[in-house]
Amino acid sequence: MAKVRTLGPGSLKIGATNSARDFSADVINTALEPSTDTEDNDNFLDGHTEGGTQSETWALTGSIKEDFSMDGLQVWCLTHSGETLPFEWVPNTSGTVKLSGSVVVSSIKFGGDVKTKNSNDFSFVALDVAATSYEA
Numbered sequence: 001m002a003k004v005r006t007l008g009p010g011s012l013k014i015g016a017t018n019s020a021r022d023f024s025a026d027v028i029n030t031a032l033e034p035s036t037d038t039e040d041n042d043n044f045l046d047g048h049t050e051g052g053t054q055s056e057t058w059a060l061t062g063s064i065k066e067d068f069s070m071d072g073l074q075v076w077c078l079t080h081s082g083e084t085l086p087f088e089w090v091p092n093t094s095g096t097v098k099l100s101g102s103v104v105v106s107s108i109k110f111g112g113d114v115k116t117k118n119s120n121d122f123s124f125v126a127l128d129v130a131a132t133s134y135e136a
Contacts, residue, residue: 004096023073030063032058032099039052039053042051057125064120064126066111068110083103085105088100093136096134098134104125108122109121
């Protein structure tokens with residue numbers, strides 16, 4: 001199989017399967033970003049050293065184009081802010097990977113430049129991130 005290297009066309013859905021909100025038509029960029037934190041080593045008086053622990057956190061990030069309607073993503077995020085909901089992201093429907101887990105939804109900024117189709121960024125804490133096979 002040929003390697004699929006382009007982001008999109010794909011899909012991004014947040015929420016339970018029967019009521020998931022589809023972000024796909026409004027997202028202009030998106031990423032699932034890991035962040036690794038490593039504690040410093042501990043040095044002891046007797047001369048030995050114990051290694052610090054390493055932890056990893058994730059964020060589902062991106063930008064959306066604004067939709068000033070009650071059905072828009074910004075209103076949906078405001079309504080669901082603070083909720084932990086499942087997500088499913090297929091970066092490219094021609095590829096074979098699907099990323100999933102849960103996100104903590106947070107509000108997205110409203111507004112920007114006047115007489116402009118504004119885009120606003122989002123960043124949701126992602127939990128239990130996993131990669132599984134995707135079949136169209």
